[in-house]
Amino acid sequence: MMSEAGGIDFLQIPLVALRARTRKVLSLGLNCTKVIPSPSGYPRDWRGLADIAKVSLPPCDNDPTASIICQWERTKSNVNDLREALKEIDRWDVLDDITEYLETDVKDYLNTSNNNDGCLQKIEPDFALTDDDVQRKEKGLGPQIYDAFLLFADEDKEFAMEIVHKLEGEYNAKLCLKDRDLLGGVSIEHEAIMRLISQRCNKVITVLSHSFCKSSVNKFFVAFAQALAIRQESRKIIPITYQNSKLDFPIQLQHYFILNYDRANNFGNFWDKLHQSIKAPVEKIREVQIEAPSNCKEIEWKSNSLPVKEWDCTKSVNKEKQCKELKVEELYTVDEACDNSSNNSAELERLKLTEAQQDSEPQSPASKLFKKTKKLFKKNKKKVPVLSS
Template structure:
């Protein structure tokens, strides 16, 4: 058995590497190297993928992703920290070994210490990660025999809008005591199917999806898919799922023009944006109280397009313009006349 003080790195799985270590590896390995090793091995992520045993087709698929090194590390199920270091040596990338040695050692010690304290074997932990453990909080809750973490909202934003997203995270968690889920901060490293994990979090573990709309946000097909997916969930379950925030004015896709939006540009003494956002996240869904009175939705969707939500609030208004900003109680609510049309639109986009 590997010692916590002097760990056998060949017994430490790649799942032990934290996100900062993985990012450091990506920084070194993602840039393509022209000169190969004396054995003809490419000295970047492609050489790592080759020696890890991935097929040429898989390597090509990884190369189409923004961070191919992360793809290699997440899908290399039989890899270990020791084997990773050995391969980096074969690739003549001792610069990476030297730069990341302390980080890997630190990750390995933490992993083995946690394993020793919980008494969980690596195969058992891996099986749980594949099924239910999606976030870092889940790992610690698993060790304490608790259910996976639930969140008030999943925060979806473009990378270019990260500074504003961090403001939302800080205000909502520090001042209002909410718990948000962010992809880069909360998801565990090494998830094979990140999109599927995010969908499961949005559908089962996050009460809301906060959407930060901007021109950069709409450039991402993945972001637009998650919004469409959450919108379909909200319609089928008759609850408010999406909390839309207009950060920078942009031309919204058709499925998003049905919402009332919180306008960040109006923030000030006369428009308390942060309180409105908190109330939109924390308040009960407009439709939850009337769900028991609604007929069941058939599996083939015959009734899903004919059902009209019963208005609970006096000012549940139909949206006719591209976007509107209203009080927190109205933000994210759908106009009853438009709900069937939107249900038809999103149902055709969310079949997977």
């Protein structure tokens, strides 16, 4: 079939020839839901396009038209199929909007095909894992980074779709789902999911249920995510559950705090808490070591004070010995020693030395009382005889 302008055969042009600008116009025109169907009975929006293309409806996608085009172009569809589909769903307005862009895209595709031996664009297999990667590659952007990978059992698909609808629709989060985002033909599905979890997804949301806990595949991905968390020293797994019955959690998750849908709603908004858990930044804890400058040296502390003798109150006091030691000092005062011409200097030095030694040595309670009494009488310059027992 030939177009009206330029004589271009759209039957020979695959859908991969559509550039980002054309895809954007298609999304703007078809993403809005229409109530009145077309004369042929198809919905006049992206749902009708999905029916004609015979692709699965994208669940809770922000751009369903782009997802449909990405799925459709994996088949042997061409640009003419797209034009006929727009006519079938009675969207002539969208067809008019993209006609000029289609002609430009086809010319660019033909020029590129001639220069590259019929190959429009080579996308590295390590780069393209999801539909978003293909779209970003065409725009010259890097691979898509997701906020979280959603891991759930097939029996919990309804609750998983509610998570996607809430987080992507109301909180503008970007989630990755195996059945929705993974490209067809990717070799070794488990390996692709492991690469997405380790390189493209910041967190892993696990919807815990009886079916999930019985799945060996899900347990494997949980163990892999936990190993990444240990190696990266960060919080990777966010376990949630909507079942109040007792579950036999995997051993890797038994010590995690699990968000419970019913209990969390009793104390606030479950979705707010889940979104905050995804967006919460987690920094690695670094050990800070304080090192002394190289010019600092250790100084050994030494005390010049004399060792202090402790008084042992448990031992009996020898009163006779104490009184004999005090007889030498009881009849002399400092003034009398100075007045005595024969023993002036020698007695003074001996008296000072004896008093210093007495002050430094521990004294018994009896000697302290005796010393106080002696000082009182010395003040009046009187001599007090000491009677031996």
